[in-house]
Amino acid sequence: MSEQVWIAGGDVICGTGLNLAACLDAFEKMQPGMGAMQHLRSAHANTFPVAEVKAGNDELAAMAGMPAHWSRTALLSMIAAQAAWNSTGLGAVSNYRVGLVSANTVGGMDKTEHFMETYLQDTATGRLREVVHHECGSITELVADALGVRHHVSTISTACSSGANALMYGARMIRAGMLDAVIAGGTDALTRFTLNGFNTLMILDQQKCRPFDDTRTGLNLGEGAGYVVLVSDRLAEQTTAWCRLSGFANANDAYHQTASSPEGTGNFIAMQGALNMAGVQPADIGYINLHGTGTQNNDSSEGLAIVRLFNGHYPPVSSTKSFTGHTLGASGGIEAVFSAYALRHGIIYPNAQFTTPMKELPFAPVTTFSRGNALRHVMSNSFGFGGNCSSLVFSE
Amino acid sequence: MSNTSAHITASCIIRGNTVVKNGVRVYEAPPDVTLPEFLRGLYDRYSGQYPKFHKMDLLSKLGWAAAEILLQEVPMEHYAPEDTGVILANTSSSLDTDERYAETMKEIASPALFVYTLPNIVIGEISIRHTFKGENAFFVADAFDIPFITGYVQQLLNEGTLQAAVCGWVEQYHSGYDAAxxxxxxKPRNGSLPFTANEAEKLYR
Structure with a gap:
């Protein structure tokens, strides 16, 4: 059993940078990662900007130490998960009971799409090695094997809250004394499947996305991976932990197949539940890393839930998706790394592309990067399709 | 593990423009009434006041209407939402809507249809309407395998995963349909039957 769950380290790879340090630099210089597609091939290449990881599959494969014919989802996962583990200074994975809880929503769809191009022309063609890792769990297993994780492997796929739910699952296993450390977070590569699906829902912005802005018209898709390393009290003594994962909650408002309820009922319940578990009041939260996708529905629901819960005491808030795009299954993991690191180093991230406050909200996101903030508790929100809402609280 | 005692406390079969509730024919429309018209008739007769019905695809309308009739005069408020679930199956998945959606992709892909291009959306519609938040599953199979569905639900009851379940078959493709x-x-209610594959089969045939 472990009383507390500690964040011993973490790292990311996304459209904003190939690691956390590069992302911090991009935040400080106000350089969002969205642009025209360089790697994804799509009929919409000139219509929708995306936040791609700035490296081809060969380069990523070399970084990951994996073959380039494996899914980009696995390559991104391996790079961030290995870097996250290395950041803890704990040494060999084999010295501990380590689990990998990794979220994703597309699995090996990028390779499946490539396979189908030739297969649809001639069903005698196509290499089956491109489809064997199609399934979401297969990606996690490739990465677990490469990391040498033997004690527990699990995949979570609950749309946009997947990554946050991976942290919750990992934290519960540590509290229960089942594992010493859990590499928890998520990964997703850009695919035509997701781009076309979000385009059908008519929630993609043709400009850079504008979260929590009155002029917002949708999200930009991104890709990447982000993992924290959760450890028990005993292991935390051997390392310099960033902070604790003190509270978390998941709620479903069961309102619609894709949309949140207009008043953000599930969002409110998730944030309130995370605060309750952490044993803190709304006024104790020093910064909220918003889900903030830039869609009409999300930002309005999330904003109104914050108004109801924080009731006048609004902490600084921002959506780092204004830099990284929406990385779907990876977003909860990437933003957990940003949030935990922010708490440790007193950083508040800016919200890019912001011009116009939302009419229905009495607060607006922060637009400048700052260090040296006295942060004691930081909240990270991840609200998924189907009203699958999760909120995490990190505490010093 | 021995089986928890369980009961079929209500049933609703909809096929051939006829509704049979708890073994009794309660509604019939002339054979020339089309499926959309028939379902609209069920909505007007048994529900109304749920405008979201009109946005649903035919599969969801069929399952939703069958659940509406099934649960009328059956109070479920004493259950915690997490203790109630929905287990369904059919053979055509959401293919009818998938085809309609694929048709729209030639011009502008329809977001309204896209939402319904999964068979388990009908479970979502029933769950949202009746506040069911427990276990759910949708199986696609060649035929209504009654022993499989009853066995699956019995196991959920045995394990304590669910206290009550809406289960059965909701099939629709083009003009063909069949719901049970x-x-x-x-706990039994007035007129309930033992929950066995045999009893479910008798009600279905």
Whole structure:
């Protein structure tokens, strides 16, 4: 059993940078990662900007130490998960009971799409090695094997809250004394499947996305991976932990197949539940890393839930998706790394592309990067399709 | 593990423009009434006041209407939402809507249809309407395998995963359709039957 769950380290790879340090630099210089597609091939290449990881599959494969014919989802996962583990200074994975809880929503769809191009022309063609890792769990297993994780492997796929739910699952296993450390977070590569699906829902912005802005018209898709390393009290003594994962909650408002309820009922319940578990009041939260996708529905629901819960005491808030795009299954993991690191180093991230406050909200996101903030508790929100809402609280 | 005692406390079969509730024919429309018209008729007769019905695809309308009729005059408020679930199956998945959606992709892909291009959306519609938040599953199979569905639900009741379940078959493709829903509970109600594959089969045939 472990009383507390500690964040011993973490790292990311996304459209904003190939690691956390590069992302911090991009935040400080106000350089969002969205642009025209360089790697994804799509009929919409000139219509929708995306936040791609700035490296081809060969380069990523070399970084990951994996073959380039494996899914980009696995390559991104391996790079961030290995870097996250290395950041803890704990040494060999084999010295501990380590689990990998990794979220994703597309699995090996990028390779499946490539396979189908030739297969649809001639069903005698196509290499089956491109489809064997199609399934979401297969990606996690490739990465677990490469990391040498033997004690527990699990995949979570609950749309946009997947990554946050991976942290919750990992934290519960540590509290229960089942594992010493859990590499928890998520990964997703850009695919035509997701781009076309979000385009059908008519929630993609043709400009850079504008979260929590009155002029917002949708999200930009991104890709990447982000993992924290959760450890028990005993292991935390051997390392310099960033902070604790003190509270978390998941709620479903069961309102619609894709949309949140207009008043953000599930969002409110998730944030309130995370605060309750952490044993803190709304006024104790020093910064909220918003889900903030830039869609009409999300930002309005999330904003109104914050108004109801924080009731006048609004902490600084921002959506780092204004830099990284929406990385779907990876977003909860990437933003957990940003949030935990922010708490440790007193950083508040800016919200890019912001011009116009939302009419229905009495607060607006922060637009400048700052260090040296006295942060004691930081909240990270991840609200998924189907009203699958999760909120995490990190505490010093 | 021995089986928890369970009962079919209500049933609703909809086929051939006829509704049979708890073994009794309760509604019939002339054979020339089309499926959309028939379902609209069920909505007007048994519900109304749920405008979201009109946005649904035919599969969801069929399952939703069958659940509406099944659960009328059956109070479910004493259950915690997490203790009630929905287990369904059919053979055509959401293919009817998939085809309609694919048709729209030639011009502008329809977001309204896209939402319904999964068979388990009908479970979502029933769950949202009746505040069911427990276990759910949708199986696609060649035919209504009654022993499989009853066995699956019995196991959920045995394990304590669910206290009550709406289960059965909701099939629709083009003009063809067939729905059979059962309410299964641990406590009997007036006129309930033992929850066995045999009893479910008798109600279905």
């Amino acid at each position: 829903l059962y309410l299964v509970e641990k």
